[in-house]
Amino acid sequence: MIVWTRRRTGAVALAVLVVGAAAVWMQIPAEAGIDPNDPAQVATGQAIYAQHCASCHGVDLEGEPDWREAKPDGKLPAPPHGITGHTWHHPQDMLFDITKHGIAAMAPAGYPTDMPAFDGILTDEQIRAVLAFIASTWPEDIQERWMAASRPSPE
Numbered sequence: 001m002i003v004w005t006r007r008r009t010g011a012v013a014l015a016v017l018v019v020g021a022a023a024v025w026m027q028i029p030a031e032a033g034i035d036p037n038d039p040a041q042v043a044t045g046q047a048i049y050a051q052h053c054a055s056c057h058g059v060d061l062e063g064e065p066d067w068r069e070a071k072p073d074g075k076l077p078a079p080p081h082g083i084t085g086h087t088w089h090h091p092q093d094m095l096f097d098i099t100k101h102g103i104a105a106m107a108p109a110g111y112p113t114d115m116p117a118f119d120g121i122l123t124d125e126q127i128r129a130v131l132a133f134i135a136s137t138w139p140e141d142i143q144e145r146w147m148a149a150s151r152p153s154p155e
Contacts, residue, residue, distance in 0.1 A: 034092050034128045034150075036135035036143050045133030048126050052118065057081050061137060074112040081134045088142050092131065092150035099127045 035041055050059070056078035057063055063080030070076055081087045087095065098106060102117030118127060135143055 033125070034096075034131045034135065036132050036138070038132060041129050041132045042136045043133075044126070045129035045131065045136075048122065049130050049133050052122065053081075053130065056114070061085075061134065075114055078114070081137075083138055083142065087134060088138055088146050092146070095131055096124075096127055099130065100124070 049057075058078075058080065061080055061082035063082075063085055064077030067077040067079045067085070079085045079087065090098075098115070099122075100117065100119045103113045103115040104111055105117065107113065122130070135146060138146070
């Protein structure tokens, strides 16, 4: 008999989300224009992040406490975007789509989440700037791996 805990439920929900998002991502061309080495884009992204993202993901990108464990309402807390989180494991276009369309658009129907869609609130350029800011906080080797993983495959 399997005993389901909140941790296991959260892990299963996260796995479903990642697999579903990866399936969508594989059909979408990579987003261009995210440059964590562009000081102007990073500064713009930092200001936008402070206004729209920091209240959940933390001023220092630290996320909410116990971000891997579902809350009583079944929703996962906001994850950190710094090096301690998993953001850098996801390609640019997946992160762009999650930010623009929200997790609910990429997850199975009824997936509980507090992550809003920013389509109509932020422009595509502003979303890219936020992602550039976030990536700018990662060590150079992680940035390079993330950028390489986000490039389209040669055909």
